[in-house]
Amino acid sequence: MYLLPIPLTGLKRWGPRLISDALFILALSISIGSIFSFADFLRTTLGGDWQHFLSFLKGLVIQNTFTLIVLSQAQYILSKFGLSKVLGIITQTISYSLYVLLMFYILALIIRSAYGVIASLGIALMAIPFRIARSAGAFLLALSIVFYIALPLYPGFVDLLLTGHAYSHQNSIIIYGRIINEDNTVLNSGFLTLELKDYTNENKIYLVPITNGVFYIFDLPKNISLNSKITIFYDVTGHLFYTNITNISLHQLCNTSTTSRYFWLCEISVLVRGVLYYDDGITLHVNPWPEKKYVIYNPHDNTIRVDVSCADCELYISFVNSRVPSAVCIDSQCKDIREFIRYCWQWYVLDGCTAIISISGNHTVLVKLNSASSEPILILSMISKLRSTTHISPLEFIARLIYVQLISAILYLALLLSITLGLARLLGGTSRFRVI
Known part of the structure; x- marks a missing residue:
C-alpha cells in the first residue's frame, strides 16, 4: 500500500x-x-x-x-x-x-x-x-x-x-386448582400451607389463601425449581390436615395435570382428608371417615347439621374464639359446647379451641352458631401479613x-x-x- x-x-x-x-x-x-x-x-x-x-x-x-x-x-x-x-x-x-x-x-x-x-x-x-x-x-x-x-x-x-418478580422458566408456572374433601365436596375457603424443599433441601413454608374453592399460586419462592418436592396441607383453625399431595416433585405433579403444560398452567385437585366442613373460622372434622354422612349449613337459623353413621367415630368441632357455637345438639339433646372442649390452640394470631364428640351408630348433630361475622376478612387481613411471598388478586392478574x-x-x-x-x-x- x-x-x-x-x-x-x-x-x-x-x-x-x-x-x-x-x-x-x-x-x-x-x-x-x-x-x-x-x-x-x-x-x-x-x-x-x-x-x-x-x-x-x-x-x-x-x-x-x-x-x-x-x-x-x-x-x-x-x-x-x-x-x-x-x-x-x-x-x-x-x-x-x-x-x-x-x-x-x-x-x-x-x-x-x-x-x-x-x-x-x-x-x-x-x-x-x-x-x-x-x-x-x-x-x-x-x-x-x-x-x-x-x-x-x-x-x-x-x-x-x-407479578413484579423475574424468575427462570422453572418458576414461571402458574399452579391453581380446587379443594375437595373425601366426598368430593368443595371446601370454599381456608388456606393451604405449602412445604417446599429448595436445592439445599431446606424447607420453605408458603401460605396460600383459598377463594370460592379455588387457589392460585402465581409465582414460586426463590431457589425453588420444578424438581423441588412439595407437600400441601389444608390449614384451618389451628390444624394442618393432610392432603393427597405429599412429597411430590412439582414436575411430576404438573405432568399429571389435566391442563396442557404448553398453556403455562398447572391445574391440580387437592384432596383434604378428614374434613367435613369449614367456613368462617369453624371446622368440622371426623376420625375415622364415616361410612355415611350428610352435612348442610342452614343460613336461616345459622346452624350446621351433620347426619352421620359410624361404628366408632369422633367428631371434632374446631372454632376460633370469636365464633364459639352457642350450643351443640345430639339427637335433639342440646348441651353447652364447653362441655366437649378437649384442648385449645393458637392459629397464627387467632386463639381457639376444639370440642370432641364421640359418635357410635346413627346420630344427628346440630351445631348452633353465633351471628354471622366478618371472620374471613379478619383472618385474611391478619394472616396475609405472615406470607413470605407477594400475591396479587385474580382480577388484577387478568388485567395485567x-x-x-x-x-x-x-x-x-x-x-x-x-x-x-x-x-x-x-x-x-x-x-x-x-x-x-
Missing part, C-alpha cells in the same frame, strides 16, 4: 487499519465457537431454555387462536342484535396480539436454527476491506449473539410484568395479563434491538478516510 506510485495519501494511511482489521476478523472467526459456548452458558445461567420458550410461545398462539375463534362466533351472533361492536375491540386486540406472537415465534425459529449462519454472514461482511460493510456485519453478528442469549428469557420477562398480551412481545423486541445496536457499535466502529 505504501509503495503504490499514486498520490492517494489518505488511501495509504489505511494500511495499518486494514492489517488490524484483518487480525480482528481472524481472531473473531477463530473464537466464534467459544463465543457461542459462553452464550449458551450465560443463557442457561440466566434461566433461558429454548424448548420451554418455544413451547411457551406455541401455547400462547394456540390459546389466542382458540379465543379469537370463540369471540368471532360470538361477534357473529351478536351482530344479529346490533351488538357486534361490543366484542369488536377485544377481537382486534387479540388479533394484533396473535400477529405479534406469530412474528415472534417465526423469528425465534430462525434464530435458533440459523444463528451460526447469521453470525458467519456478519463476520464475512465485516471482512470486506475499507470497512465498507463493517456496520452491517457487526449488526448481524450482534443480532445473532443477543437474540440467541435473550430470546429464551422472554417467559421471565413476562413474569416480571405480571391482557396488558402483557398487548405490549410484552413488542417491548421485549425493542429492548433486544437496543442492546443489539449498542453491541454492534462496539464491534463495528467505522472511520471515514480521505482519498486525497
Whole structure:
C-alpha cells in the first residue's frame, strides 16, 4: 500500500487499519465457537431454555387462536342484535396480539436454527476491506449473539410484568386448582400451607389463601425449581390436615395435570382428608371417615347439621374464639359446647379451641352458631401479613395479563434491538478516510 506510485495519501494511511482489521476478523472467526459456548452458558445461567420458550410461545398462539375463534362466533351472533361492536375491540386486540406472537415465534425459529449462519454472514461482511460493510456485519453478528442469549428469557420477562418478580422458566408456572374433601365436596375457603424443599433441601413454608374453592399460586419462592418436592396441607383453625399431595416433585405433579403444560398452567385437585366442613373460622372434622354422612349449613337459623353413621367415630368441632357455637345438639339433646372442649390452640394470631364428640351408630348433630361475622376478612387481613411471598388478586392478574398480551412481545423486541445496536457499535466502529 505504501509503495503504490499514486498520490492517494489518505488511501495509504489505511494500511495499518486494514492489517488490524484483518487480525480482528481472524481472531473473531477463530473464537466464534467459544463465543457461542459462553452464550449458551450465560443463557442457561440466566434461566433461558429454548424448548420451554418455544413451547411457551406455541401455547400462547394456540390459546389466542382458540379465543379469537370463540369471540368471532360470538361477534357473529351478536351482530344479529346490533351488538357486534361490543366484542369488536377485544377481537382486534387479540388479533394484533396473535400477529405479534406469530412474528415472534417465526423469528425465534430462525434464530435458533440459523444463528451460526447469521453470525458467519456478519463476520464475512465485516471482512470486506475499507470497512465498507463493517456496520452491517457487526449488526448481524450482534443480532445473532443477543437474540440467541435473550430470546429464551422472554417467559421471565413476562413474569416480571405480571407479578413484579423475574424468575427462570422453572418458576414461571402458574399452579391453581380446587379443594375437595373425601366426598368430593368443595371446601370454599381456608388456606393451604405449602412445604417446599429448595436445592439445599431446606424447607420453605408458603401460605396460600383459598377463594370460592379455588387457589392460585402465581409465582414460586426463590431457589425453588420444578424438581423441588412439595407437600400441601389444608390449614384451618389451628390444624394442618393432610392432603393427597405429599412429597411430590412439582414436575411430576404438573405432568399429571389435566391442563396442557404448553398453556403455562398447572391445574391440580387437592384432596383434604378428614374434613367435613369449614367456613368462617369453624371446622368440622371426623376420625375415622364415616361410612355415611350428610352435612348442610342452614343460613336461616345459622346452624350446621351433620347426619352421620359410624361404628366408632369422633367428631371434632374446631372454632376460633370469636365464633364459639352457642350450643351443640345430639339427637335433639342440646348441651353447652364447653362441655366437649378437649384442648385449645393458637392459629397464627387467632386463639381457639376444639370440642370432641364421640359418635357410635346413627346420630344427628346440630351445631348452633353465633351471628354471622366478618371472620374471613379478619383472618385474611391478619394472616396475609405472615406470607413470605407477594400475591396479587385474580382480577388484577387478568388485567395485567391482557396488558402483557398487548405490549410484552413488542417491548421485549425493542429492548433486544437496543442492546443489539449498542453491541454492534462496539464491534463495528467505522472511520471515514480521505482519498486525497
